[in-house]
Amino acid sequence: MDKLLRRIVLAGIRTEPAPIPDPSLRTGTPTLSEDILRLLGRALAIRHVDAGSCNGCELEIHALNNPYYNLEGLGIKFVASPRHADLLLVTGPVSRNMEEALRRTYDAMPEPKLVVAVGDCGCTGGIFGESYATRGRVSNVIPVDVAVPGCPPEPAALMQAILTAVTNGRRSSAASR
């Protein structure tokens, strides 16, 4: 036990400041009103769905919870069920084999809900494009509020996209911990 505590003390606190929201990541006009967003605040519950990714984006989504990015420290956490979620984080070109599961997950979320499409594949279909096996970009299947490019997008960019979705791009409430 003393060895364990020693490691914790030695490592110290590594958490870095959160990025500032970027309204240019929006795909259209905000779907949620200011009032609702103020109510949601930053206490946000995220459900992740891999709709056919190469698993690269998942690595970076995992990184959001490491001590450097500490997403949970902002009041934002990943939940196990879409029924508990405010925001759906979708990776991958949507494979035909995941299309129905993605729709059902989206439908299972309570209103109001937000969707962030992750990575080049989520934004455009990426290198996999549209084919007999894929539907391409996420917005071909469900409505998307914010899209964050990158292969994969780095954790800071992912965080920025999530904060953008939940603040309508307002700077003040998002950046401070």
Place this chain on the structure above:
Amino acid sequence: MSFILERSNVDEAGWRRAAESALQAGGRLAALWGTDETGSFAAHALLVVHDQLLWITLPADERYPDLSHAFPAAGRMQRAVADLLGLRAGDDARGWLRHGAWSADSMPLRKEHPVDAKLPEGDPRYAFVRVDGEGVHEIPVGPVHAGIIEPGHFRFSVVGERVLRLEERLGYTHKGIEKRFESLSLEEGARLAGRVSGDSTVAYAWAYAMALEAAAGARPPARALWLRALLLERERIANHLGDLGALGNDGGLAFGLAQFSRLKEDLLRTNRRLFGHRYLMDRVVPGGVATDIDKQAIDAILVEADRLEEELGALRAIYYDHPGLQDRCINCGRLTGPLAAQLGVVGLAARASGHALDARVFPGLPPYDELQPRLCAHRNGDVAARIVVRFEEAFESLELQRRIVRQLPAGACLAPFAQPAEGRFGLGWVEGWRGEVWVVLEAGENGRVRRCHPHDPSWQNWPALEYAVLGNIVPDFPLINKSFNLSYSGADL
């Protein structure tokens, strides 16, 4: 490619004979795939017998002999060939990659269909094997899981909490990768290969480059090969760090996740600084590597290796001393040595069940023939053994990194070469962190890809998970699953 490959065309009897004699000689099935030869079709199998590689090709119209009696892992590979090309073997007619997006008689990988073909939809229903008896019930899980993880379906048949049977249904992330390859140039294919399974991007990019270079008869400069090994070992360390953290977490020691994810992030940031990408995507390119390193970078890698070794040692002591974690991991999800051999398990999982399988110690794969890596193995085949192998391999990779940067040959790290002529083929074989990755590549006209089959170690190891979980309780499944950490995307293609 400097290993010896023997390629031969066989008839049905020869196909069976080759598999049986490989089995008797202690060999294994590395990969099985099909090709459309425009007007005719062929089934291909790659067998590894000791230090020999055997590639057999069987012309086939509709049916060809089933190899799953000799090599159980062949079953799903054969079903995938049936879904994509319509060549059938064995009696399991259920779709594997085909869920309903296309009908059973569409066969999307046939040359007659363009990549963006609109195929008629099929029947999405799937007949799971039912377990009957008093008190037996089913737990269906997925394709959308509770965590941040790829999609797949697990059907548990349980009595109380004990697992009587697990049946996996995968294919959810099928993206038509093999078809997509055929719309790309040989050069562009490298980028797609690096995205077959993102967590193994270096292994795939290297295997693809190796295959293309072999097809073209080109030899990358020595420095490039050594740098590729450096990148591959860094990929191994990063994934092992991530898994060790996640395994601690699933075993109830959240401390482990916080510590290991910090160490992994440090490593990824060094990757970003020295090579320009956190996961080293597109750093291995045909002809060499895209980024060279200088004296400063070498110093940074050496300093990082020393620091990481110290931290890893301290965390290993904590893991091995932690009664709660050890209690969860010892004898949990056990895959015995004989069973692993029978199922043809490869990579890290095979080594944790006592098998000396590692492409890096296979003769003739530079630069590992000079580096002489230490093969890390364990006998128990349980979750604890797979943790031990990860620790040992991470230490060994840190040591390999040191040797690589100290002995790095001088010269260029990239040498352009002429594209291979139509019909030339090549094979790539790389021991990624999870296991061996294969790429079979055939050049088409004008520098296009005619056929590319990437093969993930998960094809062999997914069926083994179904056995490893038997008799365990359902709440231990996440831990057992994580200890294998198999790729969905890599095997769904």
